Amino acid sequence: MKLNLENLTYKVCDLASEVGEFLKLEVSKLNTTDIQSKGLHNYVTWVDKESERRIVEQLSKLLPGSGFIAEENPALKTGEFTWVIDPLDGTTNFIHGVPLYCISIGLMHHDETILAMVYEPNLNECFFTWQSAPAYLNGKTIHVTQTATINESLFATGFPYYDYTRLDDYLDIFKHLLQNSRGVRRLGSAAADLAYTACGRYDGFFEYGLSPWDVNAGALLVKNAGGVVSDFLGTQDYIFGKQIIATNSSIYTEFLKLFGAWKTDLK
16 A cells, blocks of 8 residues: 555644644643553553544544554554554643643554654644654754764653663663763653654653653654664664664764663563
8 A cells, every 4th residue: 555644644743733632621620530540650541541542533544444552552453554652642741730741643564664743732843754754843844963972962861660670770871961961851751852852952862661652753753853763772673672762873872882781681
């Protein structure tokens, strides 16, 4: 099947804008009885579930027969074309009224991501790209930074909330960056971190313990904005491998060396 990826991407952006309005309307109505625990420090609300239902319903119409990998219903089927969805990335921010959370939608053809969109409704920022295209923010082309050294760089990360098996190794990297960079930020949304790296607000991002829906779309944004993406071992197992590095090409090699102690037993 041959797809018009550009046209499809713009339709996905329109869908995300509609669902984003729903998220903004519901955040003020949320109460503690709406919050459920999926595991240690891992929460979900009926808003996450309704957002995903709306997205899946509309994407099924845009691309009939496609499969889904989705956070709130990971048992959904995959196919030749598979949507990878996080209907509300940053749920903890959402339930605390912190105005930064995203809708993340990627499309994979077999094992390759060919379309990506991250929408942050509070700032009305839509980051998008498709196979062999530039990356865009609200229609304007974006690029990763050209910062040449870690010392001049600003990084983003996320803190592990359930998998503490490599916490000491992680904190060693964090400590190094605190002492040898312009700082490390933690937004609470991996999709936003990757989008912000793609548009040059950050020079790099790293995190472990992630799921495909956290990184699938954002990773393609970074790559199509001229950046480099890998796992902590320097390989391409970042979508399903639970770990990711995303930087510009100038600092990637220097940055990757910080993860030398990392072993495959993390996966």
